Every structure is written in structure tokens, then in C-alpha cells.
Amino acid sequence: MDLILEGLVKAFQLLASLDPEVLGIAMLSLKVSGLATLISLVLGIGFGTLIALTRFPGKKILVSLVNTGMGLPPVVVGLFVSILLWRNGPLGFMELLYTPSAIIIAQSVIATPIVMGITIAAMQQLPANLRLQILALGATRTQLVWMLIKEARLPLMAGVMAGFGGVISEVGASIMVGGNVKGYTRVLTTATVMETGRGNFDVAIALSLILLLFCFVINYVLTHIQQRERPR
Amino acid sequence: MNQPANVLELKDLKVDRGGVRILEIPSFALRENEFVSLIGPNGAGKSTLLLAIMGLIRSESGSVWHRGEEVQSDASRLAFRRKIAMVLQEPLLFDSTVYENVASGLKIRGVGRAEIHDRVQNYLERFKLSDLARRSARKLSGGEARRVSLARAFAVEPELIFFDEPFANLDAPTRQSLTEDMDRIIRDKGIAAILVTHDQSEALRMSSRVVVLNGGKVIQDGSPAAVMNAPVNEFVANFVGMETILEAVVLSNREQRMAVRVGDHEIDAIGGQLQGEAVYCCIRPENVTVSMNDPAHTTSARNVFPAVIVEIASLGPFLRLRLDCGFPLTSFVTRESFVTLGLSQGGRVYASFKATSVHPISKREG
Amino acid sequence: MNHLQKMLVVMLACFILSATALVPSSWSAQPQQKNLILATTTSTQDSGLLDVLIPIFEKQTGYFVKTISVGSGQAMKMGEKGEADVLLVHSPEAEKAFMGQGFGVNRKLVMHNDFLLLGPASDPAKIHGAKSAAEALKKIAQSSSLFLSRGDNSGTHAKEKGLWKIAGIAPEGQKWFQETGLGMGETLNVAAEKHGYLLSDRGTYLALNKKRHLGMEILVAGEPKLLNIYHVIEVNPAKWPKVNTPGAKAFSDFMVSAPTQALISHFGTKEFGSPLFFPDAGKPE
Numbered sequence: 084m085d086l087i088l089e090g091l092v093k094a095f096q097l098l099a100s101l102d103p104e105v106l107g108i109a110m111l112s113l114k115v116s117g118l119a120t121l122i123s124l125v126l127g128i129g130f131g132t133l134i135a136l137t138r139f140p141g142k143k144i145l146v147s148l149v150n151t152g153m154g155l156p157p158v159v160v161g162l163f164v165s166i167l168l169w170r171n172g173p174l175g176f177m178e179l180l181y182t183p184s185a186i187i188i189a190q191s192v193i194a195t196p197i198v199m200g201i202t203i204a205a206m207q208q209l210p211a212n213l214r215l216q217i218l219a220l221g222a223t224r225t226q227l228v229w230m231l232i233k234e235a236r237l238p239l240m241a242g243v244m245a246g247f248g249g250v251i252s253e254v255g256a257s258i259m260v261g262g263n264v265k266g267y268t269r270v271l272t273t274a275t276v277m278e279t280g281r282g283n284f285d286v287a288i289a290l291s292l293i294l295l296l297f298c299f300v301i302n303y304v305l306t307h308i309q310q311r312e313r314p315r
Numbered sequence: 316m317n318q319p320a321n322v323l324e325l326k327d328l329k330v331d332r333g334g335v336r337i338l339e340i341p342s343f344a345l346r347e348n349e350f351v352s353l354i355g356p357n358g359a360g361k362s363t364l365l366l367a368i369m370g371l372i373r374s375e376s377g378s379v380w381h382r383g384e385e386v387q388s389d390a391s392r393l394a395f396r397r398k399i400a401m402v403l404q405e406p407l408l409f410d411s412t413v414y415e416n417v418a419s420g421l422k423i424r425g426v427g428r429a430e431i432h433d434r435v436q437n438y439l440e441r442f443k444l445s446d447l448a449r450r451s452a453r454k455l456s457g458g459e460a461r462r463v464s465l466a467r468a469f470a471v472e473p474e475l476i477f478f479d480e481p482f483a484n485l486d487a488p489t490r491q492s493l494t495e496d497m498d499r500i501i502r503d504k505g506i507a508a509i510l511v512t513h514d515q516s517e518a519l520r521m522s523s524r525v526v527v528l529n530g531g532k533v534i535q536d537g538s539p540a541a542v543m544n545a546p547v548n549e550f551v552a553n554f555v556g557m558e559t560i561l562e563a564v565v566l567s568n569r570e571q572r573m574a575v576r577v578g579d580h581e582i583d584a585i586g587g588q589l590q591g592e593a594v595y596c597c598i599r600p601e602n603v604t605v606s607m608n609d610p611a612h613t614t615s616a617r618n619v620f621p622a623v624i625v626e627i628a629s630l631g632p633f634l635r636l637r638l639d640c641g642f643p644l645t646s647f648v649t650r651e652s653f654v655t656l657g658l659s660q661g662g663r664v665y666a667s668f669k670a671t672s673v674h675p676i677s678k679r680e681g
Numbered sequence: 682m683n684h685l686q687k688m689l690v691v692m693l694a695c696f697i698l699s700a701t702a703l704v705p706s707s708w709s710a711q712p713q714q715k716n717l718i719l720a721t722t723t724s725t726q727d728s729g730l731l732d733v734l735i736p737i738f739e740k741q742t743g744y745f746v747k748t749i750s751v752g753s754g755q756a757m758k759m760g761e762k763g764e765a766d767v768l769l770v771h772s773p774e775a776e777k778a779f780m781g782q783g784f785g786v787n788r789k790l791v792m793h794n795d796f797l798l799l800g801p802a803s804d805p806a807k808i809h810g811a812k813s814a815a816e817a818l819k820k821i822a823q824s825s826s827l828f829l830s831r832g833d834n835s836g837t838h839a840k841e842k843g844l845w846k847i848a849g850i851a852p853e854g855q856k857w858f859q860e861t862g863l864g865m866g867e868t869l870n871v872a873a874e875k876h877g878y879l880l881s882d883r884g885t886y887l888a889l890n891k892k893r894h895l896g897m898e899i900l901v902a903g904e905p906k907l908l909n910i911y912h913v914i915e916v917n918p919a920k921w922p923k924v925n926t927p928g929a930k931a932f933s934d935f936m937v938s939a940p941t942q943a944l945i946s947h948f949g950t951k952e953f954g955s956p957l958f959f960p961d962a963g964k965p966e
Contacts, residue, residue, distance in 0.1 A: 181747045210407060212407055213407050283866075
């Protein structure tokens with residue numbers, strides 16, 4: 084008990100003093116996960132909309148695969164991505180292992196199915212005749228897709244937030260492909276594990292509090308989005 | 316030909332679904348300013364027809380023509396759609412303000428901001444929505460939402476407008492006021508229209524032409540009066556509310572004046588069928604008069620029969636009486652009359668109707 | 682091309698664009714040979730020594746060192762697979778096997794520190810003053826006193842296993858023998874909480890004890906078998922041509938150079954009163 088209290092006190096001191104290393108780690112987390120979320124936004128909404136609006140053989144299987152992908156354990160993704168990026172692996176020549184880019188790649192792989200799955204569900208939940216109404220208003224195909232995405236913007240945003248929430252709090256992939264190199268690939272989650280291992284609970288708690296704060300903000304926005312009514 | 320080309324023409328349109336032919340229209344034309352009501356039972360193909368015209372569903376064969384030009388390529392189809400507006404059963408508004416919704420069709424067409432503003436204000440006013448311009452579409456009542464969807468359709472100032480059961484689920488006063496607003500604009504702007512509806516009274520009120528569709532085919536196409544009073548077959552007759560349909564045999568026919576036998580009774584009618592032919596005699600309930608005393612020598616109605624009131628049902632402002640004259644006969648009377656005459660179930664009355672109200676249909680027709 | 686195919690192409694293009702947007706930073710800013718991957722152990726990293734030495738090395742040579750700290754076992758596996766350029770480890774038996782199989786070259790002695798047998802002040806097994814670590818372990822086993830092991834194939838764990846062997850005891854599976862599978866710091870915390878015995882390196886213990894007083898005592902120390910010896914090994918380029926050989930050599934030379942050795946000898950004295958490591962470069966094994 085003392086341990087925790089001591090840790091909490093020291094954690095607040097660290098945060099209040101704006102310790103540069105802690106801040107640096109937090110910023111890196113935001114940057115890396117932010118970029119990964121951006122990529123997943125483009126790919127997830129893009130492919131998700133395409134899949135939702137087109138009819139093709141094997142669609143059900145593909146959607147099932149995407150939904151399965153939503154639950155990919157980050158550490159598994161980390162393992163496979165690191166195998167790809169190893170020096171002696173197929174993409175070794177790109178020298179991406181133990182760089183922030185590697186984490187971004189792995190986190191994109193984690194987040195994209197999440198965004199894609201939610202996009203597919205959201206687009207398919209739009210009223211069946213909305214598509215007809217929009218086309219009847221004289222929209223081109225591009226205008227149609229754009230307007231449908233706009234109509235579904237709230238659940239789509241929720242999907243993106245879910246993707247972000249998933250990757251900013253993952254540690255398995257970050258450790259494997261990032262290597263937790265100080266000041267370079269050390270993010271909130273990997274730093275927390277390391278500091279805990281060293282017994283530096285004050286720092287670990289400080290980092291955890293920041294991570295919790297991020298998670299709370301995400302959840303708050305998500306909840307806010309979900310509470311709105313639907314249009315007639 | 317000086318006549319302007321038809322606003323819309325269909326040639327040999329065929330639509331299949333799941334291997335079954337659900338629509339087959341050899342020809343159809345719509346002129347400027349024409350208001351056509353498309354009526355028929357569920358599954359008759361009414362909505363399919365509208366969607367096929369707009370190219371929103373695939374057709375097996377056939378062509379759509381607009382003012383003499385065939386709508387064929389993707390480009391011409393898009394241009395065609397931009398001259399039409401369609402209002403569906405649900406309002407299907409977008410998740411934004413009323414203003415944005417009404418402006419959406421114009422935005423799609425790339426109309427300039429200033430002009431959008433003018434037009435949207437105009438149509439908001441016409442549909443009494445000016446106060447709601449900034450309101451979110453999510454927060455509208457059913458009637459308000461419907462008005463917005465209409466305003467949205469009219470704002471693009473179409474040449475041709477389609478309505479697919481736009482007034483379903485609205486209460487009578489709302490229907491009334493909306494129909495009036497719509498009617499006014501359509502007449503002002505000279506828009507051609509096709510209204511798909513279940514409700515025949517609506518069809519009658521607004522249209523200059525009624526098309527009856529069943530099983531994907533056009534059964535009858537004519538003026539409202541023609542369809543209502545001269546249905547071309549039993550199906551149409553039933554559908555348009557000919558409550559009384561009697562099987563009869565023609566006894567004699569001299570210059571269109573017929574006598575037919577229904578059971579043990581003889582009825583005078585006007586029609587072209589020949590002696591010995593089997594026919595259906597259709598009589599609209601509005602044309603059957605009920606009186607307490609025998610009107611035989613004081614009325615021009617040729618057909619007078621004593622009858623017993625078998626069943627009374629309320630249809631709002633009037634009552635439907637099922638009479639037994641030796642054959643079944645249905646009549647509509649106002650509540651007032653019902654009360655004044657002191658009518659009641661089981662009561663004995665006299666039912667009368669003119670020969671001109673009896674419309675015979677040849678049994679094999681259809 | 683129909684719409685579906687068109688959109689697929691667009692999507693693929695977006696994917697490739699975004700992927701390439703990530704890569705330039707590592708391609709242009711750090712050309713191939715500037716990166717040096719150093720595989721070392723958590724305890725070495727945790728002592729903080731590398732946080733002092735690495736920046737100096739980087740400044741001197743311009744290499745960008747990626748310090749990957751994992752257990753000794755995994756560090757050597759990385760060397761075996763050619764995924765690291767140079768190793769700094771302290772597991773002599775395993776290292777000899779590593780060298781024997783030709784995975785490493787230029788194994789040089791760098792420094793040593795020692796392990797301590799720690800336990801509760803009450804010392805229920807009465808190991809204080811034992812002449813050898815092995816003897817102490819025997820007493821612990823005989824009294825079934827709680828003992829915490831890292832159990833993670835780290836250098837520390839390997840050392841501990843060796844000591845149990847010498848003591849002739851197989852502790853695995855016994856109720857008093859608990860394996861945490863955690864790092865040194867965490868295991869120390871667990872032992873402190875549970876009032877158990879454990880083997881720890883001096884550096885981690887001193888650092889942790891300074892932060893929060895653990896309430897444990899150093900019961901056995903100074904015995905030759907408790908020495909913890911560090912070597913730097915370059916990964917063999919003959920086996921793995923992609924290895925950054927010049928970088929590895931530079932690091933290896935750096936670690937045994939006089940200035941570095943001097944730094945090592947002073948490291949920790951200010952904070953803990955005694956140095957955490959003892960430089961050994963050039964000495965016979």
C-alpha cells in the first residue's frame with residue numbers, strides 16, 4: 084500500500100515538474116499512434132466503404148475475416164511484423180526494425196481492421212433506400228460515396244477513435260518491433276513495462292496516468308458521439 | 316410535328332428479378348404538365364417502374380426516352396436524373412440542418428452559393444419551413460420531415476417528379492395541407508408528375524390520368540373518370556372500389572340498352588355485350604340510393620328493389636350498408652341520412668340505382 | 682476497368698504512398714552503416730551505465746546505437762541470427778558455446794561486478810557468514826526457506842542455476858522455490874515483500890535500495906563464484922555479412938579503451954559510495 088501511495092505522490096511530482104523525458108515519451112506515443120491511426124483511417128474507411136457498397140462473391144467471408152482481424156492480439160502482429168523486418172527477413176533491406184516507423188507499421192496493421200470493420204457495419208446500417216435517394220438527387224458515383232460517408236460520419240469517427248484507443252494502449256507490438264530504445268522508440272506502454280521491471284514505480288505510475296488520461300479522453304469523445312439520435 | 320416531344324417515353328421496358336419477369340411495359344408516354352397516378356396492389360411493380368425509368372435498377376431490355384432523345388449512356392442518364400426529382404416513402408433526410416437538406420440537390424448540381432440561398436429560401440417558404448431552416452433534421456416531427464423531403468425535391472426545379480407513396484403514415488390534416496402545397500407548385504411550374512399510391516382518393520384528386528398496374532403490366536390507362544366508372548375488368552373494378560360486382564347473363568340488348576339477369580332479378584344497364592353473354596355488373600356504392608318508401612314511380616332510376624340491411628360499417632364520414640335485394644348490393648349513405656331515415660340493421664328499405672350506373676364487364680375480358 | 686477495380690488501384694496507391702512516407706527518415710537520415718544494434722541484458726541497461734557510455738560513444742563515432750535489452754539468452758540468440766551487431770553480455774558458459782559455434786569473434790573482457798545473496802534481516806536459514814554461496818543455498822534448501830528466482834534464462838538466472846548445481850540441489854518444483862519470470866528489479870521487490878531470499882547483482886540492488894529501502898540484508902558476498910563477468914562480443918560477419926562490422930569493432934574497442942574503463946570504475950561511486958562495476962580490460966580471464 085505504501086508503495087502505491089509513494090508512487091502516486093512521486094508521479095504527480097514528476098508530472099507537475101513536466102519532466103522532459105516523460106513528456107518526450109508521451110509525445111512519441113501520440114505521434115506514433117496518431118500516424119498509425121491516420122493510415123488506418125485512410126485504408127479502413129476506404130476499403131471498408133468499398134466492401135460495404137459493392138456486391139461480389141465471397142463478400143461474407145471477407146467481412147468475417149475483417150471482423151476476426153479486429154481482435155488481432157497486438158503481440159501476434161508484432162511477432163509477424165518483426166519477422167518481416169528482420170535483417171534477414173524479406174523486408175530487412177529497408178532497415179525498419181527498431182525504428183518508430185516499424186511501430187507505426189505494426190500499429191497500422193492492428194488498427195486498420197478495427198476501422199474497416201466498424202466502417203462496414205456503419206455503412207451497411209444506413210437506410211437501404213438512402214443510396215437510391217441520393218442517386219435520384221442526381222449524384223455521381225463519387226458524390227454518392229462522399230455523401231454516404233458524411234451520413235455515417237459519427238459511427239466512422241467512433242471507429243477511428245476505437246482504432247486509436249487500441250493502438251495507443253498496446254505494448255506487445257511496440258516492444259517487439261520497436262525495441263524500446265531510449266528517446267527513439269520508447270513509448271508510454273513500453274516505458275511503463277520497463278520502469279516497473281526496474282522497480283521505479285513512481286515513473287511507471289506517472290506514465291500510466293498519462294496513458295489513462297488519453298484513454299479517458301478517447302472514451303469520453305466516443306460516448307458523446309454514441310449518444311446522439313439518428314436523423315429521420 | 317409541331318407537338319413537343321413527350322417528356323418521358325418508355326419503349327418495350329422489361330425488368331426481371333430472380334428469373335421472374337416483374338415488369339413489362341410495351342409503351343408508355345408522359346406529356347408536359349401531365350399528372351399521372353400509378354395505382355395497383357402491393358407487388359404490382361409500381362416502385363419498380365419508377366426505379367427502372369431512373370436507371371436505378373437494371374432492365375432486361377427496353378429504352379427510356381426524354382424529349383425525343385434516348386437515355387442510354389452513363390452521362391445521359393446522369394443528365395436525365397438531374398432533370399427529375401424523386402420523393403420516396405420515408406423522408407430519408409441527411410444528418411444536417413433543414414437548410415442543408417433542401418440545398419443538397421442543388422449542391423450536387425454545382426449550383427452557386429448565392430443562387431442556392433435564394434432558391435432554398437423560396438422553397439422553405441412554400442412549404443412553410445422558414446422557421447425551421449436551422450433545425451437539425453434529427454429533431455423534426457413526421458410531417459415536418461416529409462415537408463423537408465418535398466422541399467428538397469422541388470428545390471431542384473425538376474421537369475418531372477416522381478412520388479412513391481409520399482403520404483403514407485401521415486394524418487389526414489397533414490396529408491391535406493401537403494397535397495395542397497404540392498399541387499400548387501406543380502401547377503405553377505408546369506411539372507409533369509407520376510404519383511404512386513395505394514390511396515385512390517388521392518389519385519383522383521390530383522391527377523389527370525390514372526394508370527392501373529398489376530403483375531408488372533398496365534391493365535388500364537385513362538382519365539380518372541374512365542378508370543373509376545368504366546373499369547376494364549373485374550380486377551380494376553375491385554381495386555377502384557366497385558363494391559358491388561354481380562354475375563349476370565345478358566337477356567337483351569337494343570342500342571346499348573341492356574337487360575341482364577342476376578339470379579331471379581332483372582337489371583337495366585347500359586353496355587355493348589350481346590344477348591346470352593355472361594358479364595359482371597359493377598355498381599359503385601355511391602350510386603345506390605336508399606329510401607324508406609318505394610320510389611318506383613317518382614325516380615328516374617330504372618332499378619328499384621326492396622332490400623334488407625344486412626350489415627352496417629362505418630367509413631368515417633359515411634357508412635357502408637350491405638343490402639340484400641335477392642342479390643348483394645352495397646351502398647354508401649351519410650351519417651346524417653342514416654339517422655334521419657332511422658335506418659338500422661335488419662331494417663327494410665328500397666334500394667335504387669340508375670341504368671347508367673350499372674357497368675357491365677365481359678367475363679372473359681382482362 | 683470497372684469501378685471496383687479502379688477503387689482497388691486507388692486504395693493500393695494510397696497504401697504504398699503512406700508506407701513510403703514513413704520510410705525516408707530511416708533511409709536518408711541514417712544510411713546503412715550508421716545504425717549499430719547492441720544486444721545486451723536488462724540488468725546492464727538497468728544499472729544506468731550504458732546511459733552514460735552510449736552517448737559518449739555516439740558523439741565520438743557518429744554511430745546511432747540501438748540498445749536492445751533483453752535476457753542474456755535472447756541477446757545471444759539475436760547474435761546467432763545476425764539480428765544484432767555486437768553483444769554485451771555476462772553469461773560465460775553460454776558465451777563459450779556461442780563462440781565455439783563460430784557466431785562471435787573478438788570476445789573481450791570488459792568489466793565485472795558481483796552477485797549478492799540477499800535475504801530478510803531475520804535470516805531464518807542462518808546463511809549469514811557462510812563460506813560459499815553453494816553452502817548458503819544448501820542451508821536455504823534444508824530449511825525450506827522461501828527463495829525467489831528470476832527463472833527467465835537471464836545471466837543472473839544462469840548464474841543462479843550454476844550455483845544450485847554446485848550445491849547439488851534441484852530446487853525446481855519445491856514449494857519454497859518460486860520463479861517470478863520477471864526482471865531483477867521486480868524480483869527484488871517481490872523478495873522484499875515476501876521476506877524471501879534471492880540472488881541479485883550488486884548494481885540493481887544498490888540502485889533499487891536507494892530509491893526505496895528494501896529492508897533486506899546482504900548475507901553472502903565476495904565469493905569468487907559470485908563474480909559476474911561481462912564480455913563484449915562482435916557478431917561474426919562471416920556468418921552474417923549484413924552485420925555492421927566496423928561499428929561493432931568500434932564499440933568493442935571503445936568499451937576496452939582506457940578512458941571508458943576509467944569511467945566504468947567511477948560509475949556509481951557518487952550515488953552509492955562504491956562503484957557498481959570493476960573494469961577488467963586486458964586482464965587474463
